[in-house]
Amino acid sequence: xxxxFAANAIxxxxxxxxxxxxxxxxxxxxxxxxxxxxxxxxPSCAARRARPENVRFHASREDxxxxxxxPCKRCRPDQDGVREQHxxxxxxxxxxxxxxxxxxxxxxxxxxxxxxxxxxxxVFKAVTGLTPKxxxxxxxxxxxxxxxxxxxxxxxxxxxxGYNSSGRFYAxxxxxxxxxxxxxxxxxxxxxxxxxxxxxxxxxxxxxxxERGICAILMGDDPDALARQLQDQFPRAQLTGGDxxxxxxxxxxxxxxxxxxxxxxLPLDVRGTAFQQRVWQALREIPAGSTASYREVADRIxxxxxxxxxxxxCASNALAVAIPCHxxxxxxxxxxxxxxxxxxxxxxxxxxxxx
Numbered sequence: 001x002x003x004x005f006a007a008n009a010i011x012x013x014x015x016x017x018x019x020x021x022x023x024x025x026x027x028x029x030x031x032x033x034x035x036x037x038x039x040x041x042x043p044s045c046a047a048r049r050a051r052p053e054n055v056r057f058h059a060s061r062e063d064x065x066x067x068x069x070x071p072c073k074r075c076r077p078d079q080d081g082v083r084e085q086h087x088x089x090x091x092x093x094x095x096x097x098x099x100x101x102x103x104x105x106x107x108x109x110x111x112x113x114x115x116x117x118x119x120x121x122x123v124f125k126a127v128t129g130l131t132p133k134x135x136x137x138x139x140x141x142x143x144x145x146x147x148x149x150x151x152x153x154x155x156x157x158x159x160x161x162g163y164n165s166s167g168r169f170y171a172x173x174x175x176x177x178x179x180x181x182x183x184x185x186x187x188x189x190x191x192x193x194x195x196x197x198x199x200x201x202x203x204x205x206x207x208x209x210x211e212r213g214i215c216a217i218l219m220g221d222d223p224d225a226l227a228r229q230l231q232d233q234f235p236r237a238q239l240t241g242g243d244x245x246x247x248x249x250x251x252x253x254x255x256x257x258x259x260x261x262x263x264x265x266l267p268l269d270v271r272g273t274a275f276q277q278r279v280w281q282a283l284r285e286i287p288a289g290s291t292a293s294y295r296e297v298a299d300r301i302x303x304x305x306x307x308x309x310x311x312x313x314c315a316s317n318a319l320a321v322a323i324p325c326h327x328x329x330x331x332x333x334x335x336x337x338x339x340x341x342x343x344x345x346x347x348x349x350x351x352x353x354x355x
Contacts, residue, residue, distance in 0.1 A: 003053040010052040033069040040064035045075035090127040090302040103136035127302035129281035139274035196242035197223040198250045213267030219340040279313035286327045
C-alpha cells in the first residue's frame with residue numbers, strides 16, 4: 001500500500017514526466033535518486049528507468065549526496081553538463097564584455113572560452129538571443145544612456161561610455177537612442193511620438209510609435225491615465241494624436257490582442273539595458289499558448305541566478321503583448337504580478353490556450 005502511494009505521488013509530479021522523456025532541457029533544474037541502486041542521476045540519463053516508488057527528487061546534487069546517494073557513472077550528474085558549461089562560458093564572456101573599455105573582438109572572446117570563433121558565436125547566440133557584437137552594442141547603449149543623464153556634455157558621455165571616437169558614436173546614435181543624443185539628454189526633447197487610444201476586450205489600450213516603430217503598448221481602464229504614463233515615459237517628447245492611418249495601426253494591435261496567434265509584424269522601437277534586451281528577446285521566443293518560469297528564462301539567457309532580475313525586466317516592459325511578459329509564470333506554474341493586472345494576464349493566457 002505504501003509503495004502504491006509513493007508511486008502515485010511520484011507519477012503526479014511533473015518532474016517524473018521529464019525523467020520519462022529523458023528531457024535534456026530539465027538537466028540542472030533537478031536531480032533524481034533511485035533507492036534500489038543508491039545512485040542519483042540527471043533527468044536525461046539514458047539508464048534503465050527506475051520504478052517510481054523507488055525514486056526521490058532533489059533540488060541540487062549536494063542534496064542528493066547528503067541523502068547518501070552517489071553519482072551515476074553513466075550520466076555523471078556531479079559534473080556540469082554541456083548546457084551548464086555553455087551557460088557558464090557565456091556568463092563569463094558577458095562579464096568580460098561589460099568590464100572592458102573597448103568591446104573585445106570575437107576571436108578574443110572565443111579564445112578565452114576555449115572554443116572556435118564559429119562555435120562560440122553559435123553558443124553565445126543560443127544562450128542569450130544576441131550575437132556577441134549585439135550584446136556589446138546593447139551594453140554600450142546602456143552605458144551611453146546612463147552617462148548622458150549625468151555627464152556635463154554629450155562628448156564627455158560618449159568617451160565615458162567607451163567610445164574612442166565621437167564620429168563612431170554619432171554614426172550609431174540614432175539606432176541606439178531613437179533620437180539625437182542632445183534630445184535624449186534633454187529627456188526626449190524634439191522626439192516626435194504619435195499615439196492613440198483604442199478599446200479591446202481587456203479595456204483601454206494605448207499604442208505609441210516613434211519614427212523607428214512602436215515604442216509603447218499600454219493597457220488599463222482609464223485612457224487618461226494611460227496618456228499620463230506615456231508622458232512620464234517620454235517627459236519632453238512631442239506627443240501628438242495619430243491620424244487615420246495611425247488608427248489602422250492601433251486596430252492591428254487590438255486584433256493581435258484578440259487573436260494572438262495571428263501575430264504582430266509591425267516594427268518595434270525597443271529600448272532597454274543589455275540585460276533587459278536579452279530577457280525581452282527570450283520572451284519573444286516563447287510560443288503563444290506556452291509559458292516559461294522566471295527561472296527558465298534566466299537559464300535561457302545564461303544567467304541562472306537572475307530570476308528576480310528577470311522579473312524586474314518583465315515589469316519594465318512597456319510593450320504589452322508585443323513582448324509577451326504575460327507568458328512568464330512562477331516556478332510552480334501560478335500567475336504572478338503583471339504590470340497591467342493579473343486578470344488581464346490570465347485572460348491573455350486563456351485566450352492563447354484556446355486558439
